[in-house]
Amino acid sequence: MxxxxxxxxxxxxxxxxxxxxxxxxxxxxxxxxxxxxxxxPIRPYIIGKLVGDYVRLGxxxxxxxxxxxxxxxxxxxxxxxxVVSYTSSDLGQRVVKDLRNxxxxxxxxxxxxxxxxNPIGMLVTRSVSxxxxxxxxxxxxxxxxxxxxxxxxxxxxxMFYINWKLTxxxxxxxxxxxxxxxxxxxxxxxxFQEVRKQVSHLNSFVQEHITGMNVVQIFSRENVxxxxxNKINQKHKKAHIKGIMAYSIFFPVVETLSALSIAILVVYxxxxxxxxxxxxxxxxxxxxxxxxxxxxxxxxIRMLADRFNTLQMGMVSSSRVFELLDNDEVIVxxxxxxxxxxxxxxTFKDVHFSYDGRVKVFEDLNLExxxxxxxxxxxxxxxxxxxxxxxxxxxxxxxxxxxxxDDKDIRTxxxxxxxxxxxxxxxxxxLYNTSIYENVTLGDEDFSIEEVIEAAKEVGVHDFxxxxxxxxxxxxxxxxxxxxxxxRQLISFLRAYxxxxxxxxxxxxxxxxxxxxxxxIQKATKVITKNRTSLxxxxxxxxxxxxxxxxxxxxxxxxxxxxxxxxxxxxxxYYELYQHQFLREENIMIKESI
Numbered sequence: 001m002x003x004x005x006x007x008x009x010x011x012x013x014x015x016x017x018x019x020x021x022x023x024x025x026x027x028x029x030x031x032x033x034x035x036x037x038x039x040x041p042i043r044p045y046i047i048g049k050l051v052g053d054y055v056r057l058g059x060x061x062x063x064x065x066x067x068x069x070x071x072x073x074x075x076x077x078x079x080x081x082x083v084v085s086y087t088s089s090d091l092g093q094r095v096v097k098d099l100r101n102x103x104x105x106x107x108x109x110x111x112x113x114x115x116x117x118n119p120i121g122m123l124v125t126r127s128v129s130x131x132x133x134x135x136x137x138x139x140x141x142x143x144x145x146x147x148x149x150x151x152x153x154x155x156x157x158x159m160f161y162i163n164w165k166l167t168x169x170x171x172x173x174x175x176x177x178x179x180x181x182x183x184x185x186x187x188x189x190x191x192f193q194e195v196r197k198q199v200s201h202l203n204s205f206v207q208e209h210i211t212g213m214n215v216v217q218i219f220s221r222e223n224v225x226x227x228x229x230n231k232i233n234q235k236h237k238k239a240h241i242k243g244i245m246a247y248s249i250f251f252p253v254v255e256t257l258s259a260l261s262i263a264i265l266v267v268y269x270x271x272x273x274x275x276x277x278x279x280x281x282x283x284x285x286x287x288x289x290x291x292x293x294x295x296x297x298x299x300x301i302r303m304l305a306d307r308f309n310t311l312q313m314g315m316v317s318s319s320r321v322f323e324l325l326d327n328d329e330v331i332v333x334x335x336x337x338x339x340x341x342x343x344x345x346x347t348f349k350d351v352h353f354s355y356d357g358r359v360k361v362f363e364d365l366n367l368e369x370x371x372x373x374x375x376x377x378x379x380x381x382x383x384x385x386x387x388x389x390x391x392x393x394x395x396x397x398x399x400x401x402x403x404x405x406d407d408k409d410i411r412t413x414x415x416x417x418x419x420x421x422x423x424x425x426x427x428x429x430x431l432y433n434t435s436i437y438e439n440v441t442l443g444d445e446d447f448s449i450e451e452v453i454e455a456a457k458e459v460g461v462h463d464f465x466x467x468x469x470x471x472x473x474x475x476x477x478x479x480x481x482x483x484x485x486x487x488r489q490l491i492s493f494l495r496a497y498x499x500x501x502x503x504x505x506x507x508x509x510x511x512x513x514x515x516x517x518x519x520x521i522q523k524a525t526k527v528i529t530k531n532r533t534s535l536x537x538x539x540x541x542x543x544x545x546x547x548x549x550x551x552x553x554x555x556x557x558x559x560x561x562x563x564x565x566x567x568x569x570x571x572x573x574y575y576e577l578y579q580h581q582f583l584r585e586e587n588i589m590i591k592e593s594i
Contacts, residue, residue, distance in 0.1 A: 015137060015318050022094045029087040029143045036080045037150030040296065041158045043073050048162075048289030084143060092138035096131045099321065103127055106325055112395045113355065114329045119204040120211075126324055129199055130317035137314035145307045148300035155296050163286050169264050170294060173257040177298070180257075181305040184250040188306070191243035192313045198236035205232055251302070258298040265290050339417045342502045343406055344371040344533035346392070351401035353391060353556075361387045362398070362556045374534040376547035378577060383553040385537045389505050392535070393422055405503075423501035429488040436465055437472040440495045447498060455498040459524045461490045489521055497528045504534040550574065 019026055050066040107123060159167040209216060209225055216225055269287045273280060346369035353362040361384045369375050377385050390396040391403060394415060403410040410418065431439050441447040449472060456462040464487065468474040476483055476491075483491070496504065506525065526546070529536075538544050545564045552560035552567070552574045560572050567574040 011315055011319060011322070014322060015134070015315070018099055019091060019095045019138065021098065022091055025087055025091040025094070026138075029084055029091065030146065032080050032084045032087070033143050033147040034150060036077060036084065036147055037154050039073055039077055039080070040151055041154040041293070043070055043077070044289045044292035044296065045158055045162070046070050046073070047292060048285040048287075051284055051288045084147070088143045089135075089139040092135035095138060096135040099134065100127060100131050103131075103321060103325060106327075106330075109330045110327065111329045111397070112390070114327065116355075120207050122200055122204055123324075124207060125200045125203045126321055129196075129203070130320050133196070133314050133317035134321065135314075136310050137318070141307060141311035141314055145304065145311065148304055148307065152297065152300050155293050159290065159293050159297075162289060166265070166268055166286060166290060169268055170261045170290060172264060173260045174301075177254065177257050177301055180250060180253050181301060184246055185305045185309055187246040188243055188309045189312055191239055191246060192309060193316065194239035195236070195243065196313065196316065198232065198239050201232050202236055205229060250305070254298060254302040258294060261294045261298070262291060265294065337408065337412050337414060337417070339405060339408065339413050339421050341406075342421050344373075344502050345369065345404075345406050346503065346533060346535075347402075347404040349402040349404065351391070351398050351403060353387060353396070353398040355387075355396065360556065365401070365556065365558070367551070367558060369533055369535060372531055372533060374529050374536065374546070374548045376536045376538055376544045376550045377553055378538065378544060378550060378574065379553035382555075384556040385553055386507060387556075388535065389424060389507055389537070392503070392505065393419060393424060420499070421502040422505065423496035423499055423503070424505045424507065425489070425492050425496050426507045429485075429492045431476045431483070431488055431491065433476070433478045435470075435473045435475055436468070436491060439476060439491060440472075440498060442495070452494070452498060456494055459490075459494055459497050459527050460520060461494055461524060464490060464520070486521065490524065493521065493524045493528060497524075502532060504529055504532055506534070506536045506538070552577075 046066055047070060050063060050070070104127065107127075156167070159170070205228070209229075216222060265287060269283045272283050346367075348365050348367040351362050351365040352360070353365075354360050367388075377388065379385055387396075391398050392410075394410065397411075405413065405418075405421075437449060437452055440452050452472060453462060456465055465471060465474070476488075525536075528534075536544075536547060544550055548563070549561065550563060550567055551558050552572070554573060560567055560570065560574050562570070568578060
């Protein structure tokens with residue numbers, strides 16, 4: 001990612017553009033901020049008059065009126081501050097809600113290639129942590145900075161109006177304050193950037209290792225990974241401490257300079273009374289007002305450095321989020337034709353495909369699946385079996401050639417229509433941390449519990465589900481961890497079957513299940529493949545033998561084609577696979593049956 005400039009007007013305009021649907025909130029906040037900037041400097045001026053004139057002269061009526069006026073202004077200021085604070089925070093959260101929805105929708109449309117190349121923890125950081133930093137642009141950035149700058153202008157205007165000579169003297173420490181502020185801003189900016197970087201590293205590490213905790217524990221890597229985490233956590237701590245150090249130095253410096261201004265004010269007041277022929281009342285009025293003005297002057301300057309860094313960090317996070325939103329690694333839909341009357345015929349014509357643009361997976365691949373046909377694909381690892389699935393479901397885009405569904409080019413069909421006709425059962429089944437019913441329907445309210453139960457009975461998985469506590473409301477926990485691999489696979493079969501797909505794809509769906517679960521899966525396979533085109537990528541002989549046709553894939557090319565018996569007679573690659581893998585499996589099955 002390119003480095004964000006100190007001030008990027010294009011990026012800032014884009015951030016403001018995101019808030020356009022809520023511009024009334026922004027306008028309200030700006031108007032109230034301007035009113036606050038006008039009201040705030042009036043109060044010290046009136047207090048100075050009260051103390052310098054009315055208290056000294058004993059004018060009780062004027063003193064009472066002035067006191068009521070000061071209290072009224074104070075109450076109005078407090079109300080305005082509350083409204084501005086709420087408005088800015090409300091605006092920030094509304095903008096972030098819209099932006100987060102937009103980002104998540106964009107993430108769901110990205111090609112799977114993007115997720116292969118980028119850590120999930122980084123995407124979590126963009127969607128959560130970076131979003132909250134963007135919210136700070138509105139809640140602690142724009143409106144607050146505008147208010148502080150306007151307040152500075154108002155305070156200086158009143159100070160010069162009251163006594164321009166005294167104002168210049170009081171402002172002597174300001175250059176030192178500006179230099180200190182600039183140094184602080186640089187230090188805290190560097191710290192914040194490092195903190196954001198380390199937060200991203202932490203999220204990526206934690207997400208990856210919690211997801212792969214079984215690997216960590218199987219290979220006894222707990223202590224090793226804990227040490228790795230400790231190093232990342234240590235860098236995160238150092239980044240925060242660097243910021244804390246900057247704050248701990250900067251704020252005392254500001255207080256010292258503020259005290260210096262007050263000291264100059266006191267010395268000047270004493271000199272004015274003693275040698276300047278200025279009456280006591282005037283000095284008292286000026287001194288009281290200027291003491292309050294000095295505090296009102298130094299506090300915004302002190303906070304502006306922090307505000308600008310908050311704004312800058314928000315801009316950095318905005319740049320990261322917009323960079324992800326601008327990512328064009330999405331599947332391009334040339335048209336949005338509906339696949340209304342798909343019969344089930346699949347044709348690959350001279351298809352070229354590569355994941356990275358260098359290593360070719362398919363080159364001039366030609367393949368045809370007839371309507372209602374069950375085709376099994378076998379071959380060594382890396383032959384391109386799973387790539388067939390990725391192309392048919394348009395998870396990845398092929399570079400050249402055509403894939404036809406009946407007589408329609410797959411690239412002219414809307415993704416929603418295409419994937420509604422295709423169901424995929426993967427070897428690695430993903431289940432959400434919810435009930436079996438919700439995992440089957442995926443939250444689609446069109447499927448009633450009665451339909452799910454009926455479909456489960458047809459597939460042959462109802463008895464297994466009914467035995468679980470709560471039945472279809474049984475909570476499967478994270479990734480279905482409380483179920484066996486076979487049980488998770490059966491749920492994925494039911495998930496596919498209930499949608500009545502025209503094309504069914506099974507990706508090594510029985511390669512890692514026990515024999516009892518496989519028996520149920522084989523029965524379910526017969527049910528869900530009946531009267532529909534099916535493509536089965538399998539390592540198990542029982543699945544392959546029942547196929548209408550078997551394709552042997554090697555290095556992206558179909559090297560053999562036929563049924564089980566005919567391919568064995570050819571004594572080619574399928575025969576080799578059979579001898580080394582499937583025959584061993586068949587002997588084991590015979591022994592188990594004996």
